[in-house]
Amino acid sequence: MFSKSSGMRGWFNFAILIAFIAIMFALGNLAIKRSVDAVIVANAERKATNWSHYLSTAMPDLQGMIRTGEATAAQKAVIDKAVQVADVFRFKLFNASAQMVLISDELGKPLEVGAQTDHNGYARRVLDTGRAIIDVQDGRQKDNRPDLYVEAYVPVLSGSGDCIGVVEVYLDQTPVANLFQSKFFTLVSSLGFVVLFSFGVPFLAYFFKLRQQVKTDAKVRLLSSRDQLTGLPNRSTFFQNVEDARQSGRLDLHNAAIVFIDLDNFKAINDTFGHKAGDAFLRHVGNAISSHLSDGDLAARFGGDEFILISANRTMAEVEALIESLRKSVSMPVRVDGIALTGHLSLGVHFDNLGDVSLKDRMHKADIALYQAKLMGRDNWVLFTPDLEEKIARRRYVEECIVAGFPQDRFEVHYQPLIEHSSSEVVGFEALLRLRDAGGDFISPTEFIPVAEDAGEINKIGMWVLEEAVKTAATWPEPLFVSVNLSAKQFDDGELVEAVKTILDKAGLPANRLELEVTENTLIEQEEKVTCQLRAFSAMGVSLAMDDFGTGYSSLGYLWKYAFDKIKVDRSFITSLTDIEGKSLHVLDTIIELGHRLDMTVTVEGIETEDQVQALQKLSCDHFQGFYYGVPMQASDLAPFVAENLAQVKVRAKRPVAVSEIKASG
Ligand code: C2E
Ligand code: MG
Ligand code: MG
16 A cells, blocks of 8 residues: 555655665765875975975985984984974984985984884885885874874985985875865755755755545545444455454454444435434434443444444443444434434344354344344344245245336236125125245235335335226216225325225215225324325225224224224134133124124124124124135136125135245235
């Protein structure tokens, strides 16, 4: 990634700059030293040559002195003077045989034995070549010597220009060296400064810019690894974190609980209160999750209203406690612009410390559990169990069949006759929806209707059933009616009444030949919304039947409040009709009595046997419905029921019932 490598590159370049400066500095020093040495040598040679010339001209009988090695008083006076000329503090004289004959500061002292020798051979070389030799010496460690001096071996020439010996001149070069050193230093440092300024300043600017970029980049990386809204890691960071934790041994997935978390009705919060409220709520959930994390927990926002939590160090009981506490925190109201919003969570958990299952599989299982939690009405949590997988797979298959339903003509409306008790005649039919699966078998409506409701398909399907049923009923003679089941969801958009009116008009079926069946649940779920639409149906002349009465709360309130025309007693009463104490019969009798008192007709559903018919003879119910009288069948098979009398109907009903019909009827 740019940030990491550019960071490294920045430091690397910086190190190179420092090394470059250090090398330049060392080279500068070396150059200064070399230059100073060269200057000293040149200067010393010039001085020594001049001085030698001075000596040969100023010294009386220089040749004699060289020859004897003895200095006369006059010569001594010149020697004393000569060592003060041109920084010369000492000199030695060698004769033409390169033998030392005199040392200026040891005049009078006999020369040490062997001292006459030209120990380094310089005098000999000078005599041979006629060229001076300059030997630079460091005098710091020596007594009576300047810090820097040279021993310059130069030829001594006679007045006629012959080389009569060699003089080794000791020249103090310390002031010269200091002067040149400081001059060179000033020059080199100015040069260095110029170089540094021309290269270093832009480089430093680049370096600091790069560092700034690295910092910005790190910040961007941090931000992009986190969800901006909640501060929780995002999806990709989550997987990275899990991997890191696994590799470092902090997370053992075999003992971890995977919890999928989904905010219920988030879309509704967004749609109703706006995105600001939605964001506030997501932050609220994010905070609640963060505050529940402890060592060994990893959490992330997966996107939208989905979160995930992996908890490594908890028992199932502790995971349960965590979930309950989390749900409680989230259900606390959040205030946005003065409005208190409340929301709930659905959670799916996978906790299995035995199986060797991959993270992907475990997440899939937690997701299945979450799906189930939502199907169960949301605001709850479900622990994954193996049977759920099959259940959900089946549900998904059913959903696929629903989606394929219209394009592939898999929906059919079947009709089951409703018989009037007093006349034993067919008075109408209940329209019952059928859906075939890919193999052509029926899927029970008790299975596919809830799926269609959840998948948001029920309005389209319900409308199609109404159209089909009304169209078919319009072909029947009066006063046969058709009864159509409605789902609670069909009342949602408030357009049902108008749609039904249009369908009736289009088919030319009078409203009183249509009956609509709703269950108690429809009213419980959204009483307000449904109420006015039911009243509108009543006002139109459409009959209303309360279906499956006796299975829910069987609230009497619903019966008298909504002007139902009919009660359809659930078939569970009929199946237990012949029980030993006959209690069901009493209950049924009471319901029928109640219905009649409220001016409603009562239909008993699910009549299958002669015994049940006999038992019901004693009661005063109005309509019968059941396989005994007729199974749900296609519109094309209805003709005999429509045209013939009950005696014939009964004969027909005794034909073997198609297996698929029984399966479908559940
Ligand atoms: P429901 O409205 O109570 O319909 C009666 C159910 O009882 C039907 O099941 C019918 O086939 C079955 N049945 C009738 N007589 C007998 C009998 O003697 N014995 C047995 N064992 N069953 C009998 P079906 O067709 O499977 O429908 C089940 C439920 O699905 C219906 O119950 C209704 O709630 C729903 N449903 C069916 N069609 C539609 C529809 O078009 N829209 C909506 N929203 N729901 C529908
Ligand atoms: Mg019904
Ligand atoms: Mg029913």
